[in-house]
Amino acid sequence: xxNVEQHxxxxxxxxxxxxxxxxxxxxxxxxxxxxxxxxLGKRPQLIIDIRSNVGEKKDQRIAVTLNKTxxxxxxxxxxxxxxxxxxxxxxxxxxSGYALNFGKGTSLLVTP
Amino acid sequence: xxxxxxxxxxxICKSGTxxxxxxxxxxxxxxxxxxxxxxxxxxxxxxxxxxxGSKATYEQGVEKDKFLINHASLTLSTLTVTSAHxxxxxxxxxxxxxxAESSYNEQFFGPGTRLTVL
Numbered sequence: 001x002x003n004v005e006q007h008x009x010x011x012x013x014x015x016x017x018x019x020x021x022x023x024x025x026x027x028x029x030x031x032x033x034x035x036x037x038x039x040l041g042k043r044p045q046l047i048i049d050i051r052s053n054v055g056e057k058k059d060q061r062i063a064v065t066l067n068k069t070x071x072x073x074x075x076x077x078x079x080x081x082x083x084x085x086x087x088x089x090x091x092x093x094x095x096s097g098y099a100l101n102f103g104k105g106t107s108l109l110v111t112p
Numbered sequence: 113x114x115x116x117x118x119x120x121x122x123x124i125c126k127s128g129t130x131x132x133x134x135x136x137x138x139x140x141x142x143x144x145x146x147x148x149x150x151x152x153x154x155x156x157x158x159x160x161x162x163x164x165g166s167k168a169t170y171e172q173g174v175e176k177d178k179f180l181i182n183h184a185s186l187t188l189s190t191l192t193v194t195s196a197h198x199x200x201x202x203x204x205x206x207x208x209x210x211x212a213e214s215s216y217n218e219q220f221f222g223p224g225t226r227l228t229v230l
Binding site (some may be wrong): 032034036041042043044046049051056073081084089093095099100104 | 144154155157158161163181196203205207217218219221222223224227
C-alpha cells in the first residue's frame with residue numbers, strides 16, 4: 001500500500017521567515033496530494049492541494065510543489081505568522097473513492 | 113464546500129460498554145465515507161472504508177467485530193465501538209467526498225469524536 005513519509009517532525013521558525021515541509025510517497029498511482037492544518041482537538045483543515053498533472057500551485061502565502069518522478073511534494077509557507085502555528089499533515093491518494101494516506105505530521109511553531 | 117457532521121463530539125464511557133458515533137453528510141450524498149482514528153500527537157490512521165449498502169472494508173489490524181460500521185443511507189455512516197476498553201480511547205474522525213464537487217478528490221472531514229473509556 002501507499003507509504004507517506006513527512007519531514008521534519010517539528011519545525012520552529014521566527015515570524016516572517018519561510019517554512020518548508022517535505023513529503024515523499026511510494027505508490028506511483030497516487031495522483032492527489034492535499035495538505036492539512038490541524039489545531040489541537042479540531043478536524044484537519046485543507047489548506048492547499050495539488051494533482052499529479054500539475055507541478056506547482058500557489059495560494060497567497062502558501063505553495064505546494066510536486067515532483068512526480070522523484071515522488072515527493074513540498075509545502076512552502078512564506079511570511080509566517082504566529083497563527084500559522086499548528087500541526088501540518090501531508091497526504092496522498094489515488095482516484096476518488098480511495099482513502100487518504102497521511103504523513104506523520106509536522107508541528108510548526110512560529111515565534112514572534 | 114460540503115459539510116460533514118459528527119455526533120457526539122465527546123463521549124466518556126465505562127470499560128465494557130458500547131459507543132455509537134454518527135457521521136452525516138449534510139448537503140450531499142456520500143456513497144463512500146472513511147473512518148480514521150487519531151491518537152494524541154499522532155497522525156490520522158485509516159480504520160475502514162464505509163460503503164453505502166454494502167460491507168465496510170477494514171484496514172489490516174482493525175477488528176471488524178469490535179468496530180462495527182453501518183452505512184445504511186447515502187448521508188449516514190455509523191461506527192460502533194463494542195466492548196470498549198481504555199486503549200480504544202482516541203479521536204475518531206470521519207470523512208466523505210462529494211461526487212458533485214468539481215474538485216472531486218477533496219475529502220470533507222467531520223469535527224471528530226473524542227472517546228474516553230474509563
